[in-house]
Amino acid sequence: MQVSNNQEVNSYNHKVTKTQEVKTSPSTFDSLLEKQKEVPAKEEGKLIPILEKYNVFSDLSQSEEKKFREILADDTITLKELDTLSYAEAKNLFSHTYPKNLDKKEFDTLPIIKYDSHNQIHAMQLSLNMTYDESLNEAMYKTAREISSDEQRDSWFQNINHKLDNLHANRTTYVSEDYNSHIKNIDGGSFLSKMVNDFKFSYSQDFSDGTKMLLDSYTLLQKYYNNIENGKNELYA
Known part of the structure; x- marks a missing residue:
């Protein structure tokens, strides 16, 4: 929204700019003028008209469409904008x-959507559909949002992608037989317990910074997962 000290009025079909008068001493008048600057309006993009053309917003509520x-x-x-949305709204936005x-x-003619914190928002977006376990997806989304260090977040995100791929390849108990090549059926609680325990043991052996970063990341992920699951249990108790 554009904010200004100026008020536009129409008189005799002419556009006139009327500046609000401020009583001040001559000594401060020049400095006050320097401070009277307009906040730039949000730049108009190319995506909305395309989404309108294909009725992309037709299944949204009025409040979601406005947001x-x-x-x-x-x-x-931007991250600030995503922080105004719930997990469900963020998932709906990206879809x-x-x-x-x-x-x-x-598709090649569509404008590219820019992220103000590219690596972080990209990890958050990918987390939304990582598995069929929505609690795990939401926990990953929140973990990617909380870890501010690109090094730590990228290391953890690459690791969990690798672990999930290995679960499929090894047909462990955490993945069901009707596995889809892009989305995994997984018991998030069992998976995270194993990851945290494995990295606790690894850190007790090597005390490396890299292992500590992964342990901290998986511990944070497990905390979010347990909070989400506990919230569901309380809701349906």
Whole structure:
């Protein structure tokens, strides 16, 4: 929203700018003028008209549509904007950033959505559909948001991707037989208990900074997962 000390009025079909008068001493008048600067309006992007053309917002509630339009108006998603959304809203936002069923030629013409913290938001976005366990996905999303260090977050995210791929390859008890090549069926609680215990043991052996970062990350992930699961149990108790 543009904020200004100026008020625009129309008189005899002419556009006139009326500046609010401020009583001040001559000695401070020049400095006050220097401070009267407009806050720039949010730059208009190219994505919204395309989403409108393909009725992407048609299945949203009015409140969600308003939020998503405001966020996507400049073809940019910021951490501050994501922090205003619940996990469910964030998941819905990212699923409405591009029209469905476009051919390659149409898809290639779409504007690229920019992230103000690219690595972090990218990890958060990927977490949304990482597994069929929504509690684990949400916990990963929150973990990626909380870890501010790119080094720690990237190390953990690469590690958990590798671990999930290995679970499928080894057909361990954490993955069911109807595994989809892109999304894993997984018992998040058992998986995280194993990861935390494994890294506790590894750190007791090597005391390396890298192992400590992974242990801290998985411990944080487990905390979020348990909080989410406990919340569900209380809701349905």
